[in-house]
Amino acid sequence: MSAGVRLAAAVVGLWVLLALAGPWLAGDPNAIALERILAAPGAPGCPLGCDDLGRPLLDRVLAGARVSLEVALASVAVSAVFGTAIGLTAGYAGGLWDALAMRVVDVFLAFPGILLAIALAAVLGPGVDNVIIALAAVGWTGYARLARAQALALRARGHVLAATALGAGPVRIVLRHVLPLALAPLLVEVTFGIAAAVVAEAGLSFLGLGVQPPQASWGAMIRDGVRYLLVAPHAVLVPGVALAVVVLAVNLLGDSLRDRLDVRLRER
Amino acid sequence: MTGALGRRLLDAAGTALAVVCLVALLLRLVPGDPVEAMLGEGATAADRAALRQALGLDRPAAVQLAAYLAGLARLDLGRSLHGGRPVAELLAERLPATAELALAGWLVAVALAFPLGMAAALRRGSAWDRLATGFAACGISVPNFWLGPLLILAFSIGLGWFPVSGREAPGALVLPALTLGTALAAVLARMVRASLLEVLGEDYVRAARAKGLSEARVLWAHALRNALIPVTTVMGLQLGGLLAGAVITETVFAWPGVGLLLVDAIQRRDFPVVQGCVLLISLVYVAVNLLTDLVYLWADPRVRSGG
Numbered sequence: 086m087s088a089g090v091r092l093a094a095a096v097v098g099l100w101v102l103l104a105l106a107g108p109w110l111a112g113d114p115n116a117i118a119l120e121r122i123l124a125a126p127g128a129p130g131c132p133l134g135c136d137d138l139g140r141p142l143l144d145r146v147l148a149g150a151r152v153s154l155e156v157a158l159a160s161v162a163v164s165a166v167f168g169t170a171i172g173l174t175a176g177y178a179g180g181l182w183d184a185l186a187m188r189v190v191d192v193f194l195a196f197p198g199i200l201l202a203i204a205l206a207a208v209l210g211p212g213v214d215n216v217i218i219a220l221a222a223v224g225w226t227g228y229a230r231l232a233r234a235q236a237l238a239l240r241a242r243g244h245v246l247a248a249t250a251l252g253a254g255p256v257r258i259v260l261r262h263v264l265p266l267a268l269a270p271l272l273v274e275v276t277f278g279i280a281a282a283v284v285a286e287a288g289l290s291f292l293g294l295g296v297q298p299p300q301a302s303w304g305a306m307i308r309d310g311v312r313y314l315l316v317a318p319h320a321v322l323v324p325g326v327a328l329a330v331v332v333l334a335v336n337l338l339g340d341s342l343r344d345r346l347d348v349r350l351r352e353r
Numbered sequence: 354m355t356g357a358l359g360r361r362l363l364d365a366a367g368t369a370l371a372v373v374c375l376v377a378l379l380l381r382l383v384p385g386d387p388v389e390a391m392l393g394e395g396a397t398a399a400d401r402a403a404l405r406q407a408l409g410l411d412r413p414a415a416v417q418l419a420a421y422l423a424g425l426a427r428l429d430l431g432r433s434l435h436g437g438r439p440v441a442e443l444l445a446e447r448l449p450a451t452a453e454l455a456l457a458g459w460l461v462a463v464a465l466a467f468p469l470g471m472a473a474a475l476r477r478g479s480a481w482d483r484l485a486t487g488f489a490a491c492g493i494s495v496p497n498f499w500l501g502p503l504l505i506l507a508f509s510i511g512l513g514w515f516p517v518s519g520r521e522a523p524g525a526l527v528l529p530a531l532t533l534g535t536a537l538a539a540v541l542a543r544m545v546r547a548s549l550l551e552v553l554g555e556d557y558v559r560a561a562r563a564k565g566l567s568e569a570r571v572l573w574a575h576a577l578r579n580a581l582i583p584v585t586t587v588m589g590l591q592l593g594g595l596l597a598g599a600v601i602t603e604t605v606f607a608w609p610g611v612g613l614l615l616v617d618a619i620q621r622r623d624f625p626v627v628q629g630c631v632l633l634i635s636l637v638y639v640a641v642n643l644l645t646d647l648v649y650l651w652a653d654p655r656v657r658s659g660g
Contacts, residue, residue: 191364192371196631197597197638204631207619208382210390284496288601291498292616304498311502311605318506325499333494340490 090341096334104154107147114148115299116140123317134319136309142323145301149324152302153331156213156295157282160220165275167221168228173259173267175229176236186229193226202285206294216295220285224278231274235267242266269346276339280332287328303328357650365643369636376632377421378414380624391434391622407431408625430632431625433618440629443614448633450520451610454533454603455595457526461534462541463588469538470545474553475572485542492539497598501532501605518607529606533598537591544587548580555579582649589645593638600634 103110118130118139126134131141175186193201205219239245240263248262287304289295296302303324310320380387387410388401402411408431409417424430430440473485508528509517516522552558553576561575562568600612607613611630618626 191368192375195368195372195639195642196635197594200597200600200631200634200638203597203600203615203619204376204379204627205382207627208379208387208624209384280494288496288498291601292604293620307499307502314502314506315510321499321502321506325503328499329491329495332496333490336490336494 087341090337093334093337093341096330097338100150100331100334101154103147104150107151111144111147112141114140114144114301116144123313123320125317126319126323133323134317136306136320137313137317142306142320145306146303146324146327148301149303149306150327150331152213152296152300153283153286153328156216156220156286157279159217160224160282160286161275161278163217163221164224165228165271165278168225169232169264169267169271171225172229172232172234173236173263176233177240177255177259177263183233187233190226190229193223196223198223199285199288202289203292203294206289211294211297213296213300216286216289219289220282223285224282227274227278228271231270232267235270236263239263239266273339273343273346276335276342280335280339283328283332283335358647361643361646361650365639369639372635372639373422373425373632374418376628376635377418379628379631380408380410381414383624387624391624393622404434430629433626434623435621440625443626444611444629444633447609447611447614450608451596451599451603451612453526454529454599454608454610455592457530458533458537458595458599458602459588459592461530462537462591465534465538466541466545470542471549471577473542473546474549477550482546485546489539489543489546492535492542495535496601497532497536498601498605500535501528501602504528504532505605520609525606525608529602529608532605533595533602536598537595540591541584541587544584545580548583549576552576552580586645586649589641589648592645593641596634596637596641 118135121128121131121135121139123137124131124135124139126132126142128134131143133142133146135141136145171186171190175183196204202219202223205222206215209215209218236259245258245262248258253262286295287302287307290302290304291308293305293308296305298305306324307321307328310317310324313320383390388405388408392400392404405411409420412420428441430444432439433443469481469485469488473482476482505517505528508514515524515527519525558571558576561571566574596611599608599610600615602608603610603612604616611633615627615630615634618624618630
């Protein structure tokens with residue numbers, strides 16, 4: 086492992102750790118303190134500065150880490166499991182089911198990614214749960230395509246034919262003989278999917294479609310901070326640095342995982 | 354050629370129809386009563402009944418869909434709930450700004466990606482290569498709703514070169530285009546590098562070199578042309594994607610395009626306008642993807658004969 090990858094792994098580890106331990110480490114992220122509105126970093130009680138309601142940015146960044154982790158893990162888990170199930174069965178079974186499933190995938194891909202999430206979040210209404218639903222609804226297609234391609238390539242392999250000849254049922258074959266060999270590229274896709282979900286959650290919250298005030302989210306913090314860019318740039322810089330560093334680290338891990346597992350994903 | 358062409362046209366038409374159907378029925382996804390969500394507390398029962406009827410929500414989904422399609426054929430997308438202007442008129446008013454921004458962002462991306470990607474591939478392992486790959490990694494990871502404010506901070510507030518927002522002032526296009534184009538530039542630079550590296554290892558490039566052609570001629574006449582084929586696809590797909598990315602960039606810079614209209618409409622729960630914006634952006638996306646496929650068919654004879 087190169088130094089860069091080790092650093093990336095450390096950043097991701099820190100993100101997860103702080104997200105989990107945040108509530109015990111930090112103060113109340115929603116505590117309004119009018120005497121320190123837009124206080125600069127280093128002011129008493131707020132090492133990273135405060136926002137327009139005097140809430141310490143450090144506490145809010147930690148709370149935001151929790152939201153981004155929660156949304157990323159939940160939406161990626163749902164879309165990866167659902168998409169993989171659709172893709173593997175479509176690729177293995179072929180026929181009408183395959184044609185139908187891929188037609189649906191095509192329709193979903195006909196919308197530019199984030200737009201569909203924006204539209205869904207808009208009609209479902211704001212909130213963390215709806216963000217997860219919207220992102221999962223958009224994200225599953227990538228896993229479905231990838232899993233289908235893997236299943237197509239694997240179903241003619243000798244060990245699958247042998248299992249079929251021995252009388253194994255289709256469920257057993259897909260789960261025991263196809264899925265394990267398809268996991269490597271899917272795992273790489275999951276890693277990039279987590280990075281994309283973190284950005285998407287922040288993006289939706291930036292547009293006011295995600296996490297609702299007073300709850301903290303990196304995207305919402307940037308949105309609030311933009312209004313005070315002239316007088317308090319730190320309110321935009323702090324959450325943005327957290328966001329960019331985490332996303333960069335997850336992407337670097339994905340790159341390294343891809344090289345390590347030697348899978349070639351089609352760039353889309 | 355005609356077979357592949359016909360199939361793609363048919364495909365795109367089917368996809369467009371599916372998009373229209375989904376958008377038409379989008380309102381049915383609203384939890385609870387969409388009319389309630391749109392009109393809020395103060396509306397009278399008569400107002401609600403009127404809106405329900407206008408949106409076709411009092412009829413079965415199939416009838417509502419048919420009415421939406423019939424309206425679409427006349428370019429009638431309904432009326433805004435705020436001010437009552439036809440949605441089609443609002444979209445027509447905003448489309449030029451978004452097209453201008455997307456095109457400018459795309460040009461920024463191409464202008465950044467090609468020199469970087471090519472330099473990286475030709476001087477593999479050099480400082481150029483590290484710069485290009487570093488830029489690519491960062492460009493993909495920095496979301497445009499953060500890059501935008503950073504650029505405003507540096508070039509509007511700090512240096513005072515460009516306006517903070519809007520479209521009227523001279524130079525107003527520069528920062529939004531940079532914001533929108535950077536992420537795409539990162540993706541493209543990666544593609545150009547990978548694609549060119551792959552092609553440079555091919556036999557025909559070695560043959561061209563063995564013939565004694567100059568390095569420049571090998572690059573421009575042999576390598577680049579083939580390396581460009583996969584890149585073209587991505588460029589096309591991403592031009593469509595830029596329209597969606599423009600939603601956020603337009604919000605950052607208060608750029609008066611379709612994206613800003615969409616975000617404003619969502620906040621006002623003006624669903625007919627939301628539907629119109631989503632429909633327009635998606636249909637343009639489908640059209641751009643189709644166009645990309647056609648360019649691909651034209652550029653690569655192998656696809657033509659093989660397809």
